[in-house]
Amino acid sequence: MLTPDSQRPIRIICTVLLVLPLLAVQAQTVDHVLSQVLFCQPNTSVPGLLKMFDNDQMFSYNFSKRTTSAWLPDFDQWSDQAFPNAANISAYLSLCDNLREALTEVLKEIMPEARGGTQTMVFTAQPLRIGMPNTLICFISDVYPPALTVIWRKNSELLSKESTSPGYFALYDGSFQAFSYLNVTPNYNDVYSCNVQVAGDSRTIVEYWVPDYPVPSDVLENALCGLGCALGIVFLFLGFMFLCLSKKLQQTDYTD
Structure with a gap:
């Protein structure tokens, strides 16, 4: 006959055996919304x-x-x-x-208006190549409310203005993300800016973008290739000249 003390380890083992399958199933379950x-x-x-x-x-x-x-x-x-x-x-x-x-x-005069701490980031859709068409993406995060005005400028000149961004993403915390796009052909010394105004906020958030560390363009690649070939021909010619001079010097020594 089992005493209460002797039954306790059995109860613990049974409990563990029952809980482990549940933990295994829970570990494999991925919640999506x-x-x-x-x-x-x-x-x-x-x-x-x-x-x-x-x-x-x-x-x-x-x-x-x-x-x-x-x-x-x-x-x-x-x-x-x-x-x-x-x-x-x-x-x-x-x-x-x-x-x-x-x-x-x-809720007037009871709850403060939620504005969020809007942040912006500008990057290219494709690796940067000077003189080649590309797309600038202005990523706008932590937007609440999501009513935006996005203005693109190049060297301080107005390029485009849109009252709303084309793509909104709703996040779990009630905030939104948005994207704005600008087709460009970047060149050196160009300065682009994404200017974001959030409804109800008098501030303008400005994010600048300048060409930096670009992938060499086809023109630059061809120029470097041509320069390398030209230098190779020059060094080959100089080597041939030094070889001829050394032979002449050796012949002069034998004559003497």
Whole structure:
């Protein structure tokens, strides 16, 4: 007969045997979140509707054109299934506007406005080659609210201005990321800048980009190749001359 003291190790072993499979199953489980994010802003006519998988955007809905676009071309075949009911989308937008107005009125002078610490970064889509077409990408992070004005400048001259960035990403913390693109042909001494203004904020965030450590262009590669060949021919000619002179000196010594 088993006493309570003798049964205790058996209970512990049984408990461990039951818990280990659960831990193994839990370790193999990866949680993913498929979410639909709707945002609407005051003083702007561009609301947004996104379908996200974790922090990656899959689809976005254009309210003015009433069209759905996929972030990746591979998802185009499912675009018509992302937001199938246009009537519900209009209802969502009305709900968003009503909820925003109601919460604004209730929380006025109670909760401070969330602005975030917007940060920007500019980089090229392709390795930099002087004189070759490329695309500058202005990455804007920690945006809240996501109503933006992005201005591109080259050597202080205005190039383009867009009231909203073409791609928003909704993150778990309620903030957004955005991207703005500019097609360029960079040359030395060019200075580009991405100027970002967030709605409700009087500041302008400026991020500069200048060509730095480029991959040699085709012209430079050809020039270096030609210079190397020319130097090779010169050194070959000099070597041949020294060889002839040395032979002549040897013949003179034998004659003497």
